[in-house]
Amino acid sequence: MKKEKKFVQIPSEEKARMVAEWLTDKQGENIVIMDVSKISSVTDMTLIVSARGVKHAQALANQLLEKAAENSIEFLGMEGQQTGEWILVDLNDVLIHVFIDELREFYNIEGMWAEAPRLEA
Template sequence: MLNKEKKFAEMASVDKARDVAGWLDAKQGERISIIDVTGLSSVTDMILVVSARGVKHAQALASHILDKAAEENMEFLSMEGHKTGEWVLIDLNDVLVHVFLDELREFYNIEGMWTEAPRVEFEA
C-alpha cells in the first residue's frame, strides 16, 4: 500500500485569504481587500487586493507571501510581474493576490469588477 501524504496544507479558502491578508498587513500593505468570488469565478475562490507604496514595497510584499506560503506549506502556482513591481499577481490556487501600486489599482479597478461578490472581513 502506498503512503499518500498530502503535499499541501488543507485549509478553507477564506482562512487562507485571511492569513495572507494578515501577512500583508504585518508588512504595511495598504487598503487590503478580500473578495469572495466562490461560485462566480471558475479560476479562484478568493481575490485579495493590496496597495504598495512603491515598486520595492510591492516586490517585498510579494516575496513575503512566497516565503510565508512555503513556511505554511501552502500551494503556490505562479507569480507574474515581480520584476517590474507595478502589478504583481500571485496565484495560490484558490486565492489570487493582486499587489498594486495605487495608480494602477485605481486604473484596473479589480474591486469594481466584482461588485456583486461579498467582501470578507479580517483582523488586522
C-alpha cells in the same frame, strides 16, 4: 505506505484571512478580500492590496512566497514581479493582486468584482 500530502488543505476563507495578515505584517495597505467562489471558475478568493511603491510591492510578493512555503501552502505562480507595479500571486484558490496605488485605481479590480461579497481582513 500512505503517501503524505505535499500541501496543507485550508478552507479558502481561512487562507485568505491568513494572507491578509501576512500582507498587514509587511505594511500592505487597503486590503480587500472578495469571495468570488460563486462567480469565478478560476479561484475562490481574490485579495487586493496596495503598495507604497515598486520595492514595497515586490517585498509584499516575496513575503507571500516565503509565508506560503513556511506554511506548506500551494503556490502556482507569480506574474509582474520584475516591474512590481502589478504583481499577481496565485495560491490556487486564493489570488492576490499587489498594486501600486495609481494602477489599482486604473484597473479597478474591485469594480470588476462588484457583486462579490467582501470579507473582513
